[in-house]
Amino acid sequence: MKHLLLPVILLVACFYARHLHAQGENNIWCFGQQVGMNFNTTPPSFFQHQMKTHEGCATVCDAAGNLLFYSSGSNNWDRSHTLMPNGSGLLGNGPTVGGINIGSSMMGVAIVKSPANPQQYYMITTNAGEENLFNAYYSVIDMSLNGGMGDVVPGQKNIQLATNVFEGIRIQATSTCGDYWIILHDKSNPHYLAYEVTPAGINMTPVISTGMPYSAGRLNFNKAGTMATSGTVDLRLLSFDKTTGIFSQIGMLFNGLYGGYSTAFSPDGSKLYAGSVLLQYDLSLLPNMTAVQNSRTVIDTASNIKLFMRNGPDGKIYILPLTSDLGCIQNPNAAGAACLYDGAAMTLPNYNSGFYSELGNVFIVHEKDTTIRPTKDTTVCQANQLRLKAPADAESYLWSTGSQDNQADVTQDGTYWLYSGSRCSLYIDSFHVRFVHFSTDLGPDTTLCQGDSLRLDATVAGATYRWQDGSTAPGLTVSRKGRYAVTATVAGCSLSDSVMIDITVPYADLQETDTTICSDAVLMLHTKANPTSIYTWNDGSNGPDKAINKAGTYTVTAENICGTFSDSIRITTMYCNCRPYAPNAFSPNGDGLNDRFVIELHCPAITAYGHVIYNRFGQKVFESQEQGRFWDGAFNGVACDAGTYFYYITFKNGPEKVVKKGDLVLIR
Structure with a gap:
């Protein structure tokens, strides 16, 4: 799901408007006698490094403010404060006294990024005046060497850039994105020499600006790079054409009154600070140079000399005097006392008089063409992590998570931003991420009793619903057999569940019907019930089966999940001693003894009575359907022969x- 969230875009844009003008490449300063300032903390903090130098030095960080390397001109140290393997024996920023390089070339060390290779940097040095050599050199540092810690490229070390130049180097961006000017000063003539750095390398033929009497070390640019002092x-105000590399005179600010070694422009370019007594000029009055001169305001009259000024990445100006106190202009865009100058804002650690002449050369960063792309609104369904990815063709990446890869893993709701850059372009992306976790559970498959209903509930906060019948309520009442399914959707994430409903018909049935039993007989009654039940008989006994031997009405009650169900049976009894007795012989001779064959049967309730007698030939000789009737041994009035006969008795x-x-x- 992707939506354009304009409020988020504006927020991100505002953030980057601040961030891009204070990129992290200058967030760490290494200078003096092993003193460093870290602007990644608030307020800035001091730390110790390995370099000792009187003047010239330079430091470079990545865009996130992480230290890459620093240099005294004669030695280079990596981010772990370890001397690079090929980082010693560099020419420039001398002299060497007793085997120790003093580092006395004012602004005699500068670093500029290679337009051709984002992993490489040019380091430029000039000889100190005391060396009487007046050369400029460059070496190439490649950050991919030495396991990513960086080193001087073999064969590209101590290459002579210029001869007969005075100490001091300034770097400025050209009007072409990614290209730079290396600015030196001719020793014999009042000329600035601007060497263009392009992807093709350093153009060894400089652009010359005449009528410029002071060394490049005395140059200080405004933030835009279009104006300098x-x-x-005597302090002059110059304009600089970034396209041609030419300096032009604007006018003189003072001459012999307020001498000073350094100047600084306010971040917005409207104010200039200069002079050993710290003066402020209002440059918004240009092009009226007289008005600018008359706008001069004394900010500090203390006698300590303001040796060096440098704009901090925090928007403040830091001032190095000949004391252990580090001054700071807290609000340099403001006029007069509102600029909030504090002459003792910080105390320099391990201060040694004479060893803090500058705070290091500025690393110039191109202001790239910036594209703010629409926010990507991303919903993560039922997962705990999302990997945000950017195209892999950028030179650098910085995520709000701190990642500097082309991807970042996020685990929480929020808006995440990324800026990725190439030589001339910067892209700002933002991602609004929402993690959605919910469950939909209709419960286990269920059996309902006939006539009952069940409310299926799929309620989830903020969800929409669709059931198998097309209904859209959070719940559904069911009373019929079948499979029921629902899909719940929250913020574009869908989850489904289903349940099978079966219907059971409850009953309790005695398998026997009303009946009569013999008074001395036992009848077993059997009960069937649905669903599984607990059985109770009206006499208090339990169980589905019951043995009875008495007349009466017997009722069984089955109790189950569907309720209570009963069935009854009526039992009557009767005398059932109906065992027929037949003698095994008789003698019908008229003597009055055993003259008759009689079957004795005392069961008045029997029915369908009959008995038959057969001779040995199977001929029926006697038959009767009346109890107690006798056979006199004759057939059709004729006496039957002596012998064996057979009888057959039936009744119900x-x-x-x-x-x-x-x-x-x-x-x-």
Whole structure:
């Protein structure tokens, strides 16, 4: 999801408007006798390094303010304060006394980035006046060497740039993005010599500006690089054409009245500070040079000489006197006393008189063409980390997370920014990241009792919903069998869940029906119920089955998740001693003893009674459907022969059919 969030873009733009004008390349100053200032802290803090120099020195950081290397002109140290392997024996910024390089070339060390290779830098030095050599040299430092710590490139060390030049170097940007001017001063003539640095290298033929009597070490530029001051006892205001490299005179600010070694422009270019008594000039009155001269305001009348001034990356101006106190103009854009000068703003550590003549040369950074791209609104669904990526073709990267790679990992909601740069362009990107975590749980598959309903609830804060039937409420009431599904969506992140609903029909049924049992019989009653139940009988007994032997109404109650369900059965009893008795012989001879064959049966409630007698040939000789009727041993009035006969008895005792058969002997 991508939206254009204009308020966020404006915020980021405002941030970068401040940030880009104070990039971190000058955030660390190494100078003097092992004294450094770190502007990455607020307020700036002091630290110790390895360099000892009286004047010339230079330091360079990356865009994030991390130290890369520093130099006294004769030696180069890497960011770990270790001398580079090929970083000693450099020419310039002498003299050497007793084997120790003094470093007495005012502004005699400068560093400029190579337009051809973002990993490389030119380091330029000039001889100190005491050396009587008057040469300028350059060496190439490559930050990819020495395991990324940087070193002087073999074969590109102590290359002579110019002869017959006075001590002091200034660097200024050209009007072409990424190109620079190296500015020296002719020793024999009042000329500035501007050597152009392009991707092709250093042009060894300088552009010459005539009528410029003071060394390049006395030059101080405004922030835009279009105006400069030059001089000491007499101070001149110059214009500088960044395209041609030519200086032109604007006018004289003072002559012999307020001598001073250094000047500084306010960040907005409207004020100039100069003179040993610290004067302020209002440059907004230009081109009326007389008005500028008359705007002169004395800021500080202390007798201590203001040896050196340098603009800090924090927008303040720091002033080095011949004392252990470091002065500071807190609000240099303001007029008069409102500039808030403090002559003892900080105390220099390990102060040694005479060894703090300058605060180091400025590393010039091109103001690149800046493109602010639309904010990317990104939602991360059900994840804990997002990797933000930028194209890999930029020379440098800086994320708000501190990462300097082309990617950054983020784990929290927020707006993250990136600026990535190439030689001439800077791109500002911002990312509004939102992490979305939620769950949708309709619960486990469920069985409902017939007639019941269930409310399925998918409520999630800030969500929209879509159920399988197209409804869009947070919940859905269901009462039928089927699969139900919902998709919840929060900020473009969707999550689905489903549940299976089954319907059960509850019941409790006795498997037997109303019946009559023999009074001495036992009947087992069986119960079936749905769903799984707990069974209780009306006599207090438990269980699905029950054995009974008495008349009565028996009721079973089944209790389950669907409720309570009952069934009953009515039982009656009767006398059921219906065992027929048949003698095994009789003698129908008229003597009054055993003359008849009678089946004895005392069951008045039986039905369907019948008995049959057969001879041994299977011929039926007697039949009766009446209880108690006897056979007299005759068939059709004729006495049957003695012998064995067979009987067959049937009747129903309630629902039960009874069959009995046997044999008998007829005796004559």
